[in-house]
Amino acid sequence: MTVLVAAVILIGLLCGLDLLLTLGVVKRLRQHTELLSGGAGVVSTTDLAVGDPVGAFQTSTVDGERLDDRTLAGTSVVAFFSPDCGPCKEKMPKFVEFAATMPRDRVLAVVAATPEEAAPAVAALAPVARVVVEGPDGPLGAAFQVNGYPTILAVSHDDGQLRLTSNRVRLNRPAVAAA
Template identity: 50%
Template structure:
C-alpha cells in the first residue's frame, strides 16, 4: 500500500507541474501575440511612414531640372520604380494615368527610376516623363536615402506641415481618381 500512495503522489505532483508549465507557456504565447499584433512589428516598412519627415536631398531630373526637399510642392506624389521589378511594371500604367489626372500636372509628381543601367531605365523614363519630373538613380541615391526606400514600387504623398516636408500617405491608391484626392 505505501508503494501505491507514493506512486499516486508522484503522478499528482507531475500533473501539477505540467499544469503550471502549460499556464506559463500560454501566458508567454499571449505576450508574443500581443507584441506581433502591434503596427509595424515584424514587417519591414518599405519607406518612411505617415508623419515622418523627408530627409534632405539635392538631385537632378532627366530634363536638367533640380529637385530638393524645399522644391517639392504641397501634396506632391512621389513614386519609386525599378525596371527589373514585375510589380513595378504592373503599377506603372496606373501611376501614369493617376499622375496625368492630378491637378497641377508634372509639378506635383516626381518619379524615381532606380537602375544601374541607363538603357534599362530609358523605357520607364519615356513612359514617366510626360506626367512627372523623372529622376534616375541607384538604390543608394539621394531620393532613395531621403525617403528610406526599401521596396519597389513605392508611391507616397508628401506635404509641408509645420515647416517640414512629411509623408501624408504611404500607400497612395492609384485606382482612385486623382481629382477626388485633390
C-alpha cells in the same frame, strides 16, 4: 452494423465541415488577392511612418531641373520604380494614368537603374511626372528610406518640413491635389 453506419455518418459530417472551412478560406483568399492586386491601392515599402519628416535631398531630373526637399510644392506624389521589378511593370501603367490627373509639378517619379536600363520607364513617365534616374542607394531613395519597389508615397510641407502624408496611394481613382 450500427457501428459501421455511425462511422460513415461521422466521416460524412467531418467531410462537410472540411468543405465548409475550405470555402471560407477560398473566400478570404479572394478578398486578400483583390486588396493586393491594386484595387485598394499600393502599400509602399518605406521605413518612414505617416507624419515622419523626409530626409534632406538634392538631385536633378532627366530634364536637368534641380530638385531638393524644399522644391516639392503642396501635396505631391513620389513614386519609386525599378525596371527589373515585376510588380513595377504591372503598376507603372496605372500610375501613369493616375499621375495624368495631377499637375506635372506635383508628381515625381524615381527610377532606380542606370540611364540605359531606365530609358523605357523614363519614356513612359516623363509626360506626366518629373523623372529622376538614380541608383538604388541614391539621394531620393535614402531620403525616403525606400526598401522595396514599387513604392508610391504622398508628401506635403508641414511647418516648413517635407513630411510623409500617405504610404497608401490609391491608383484606381483620380488624384485630388491641393492647390
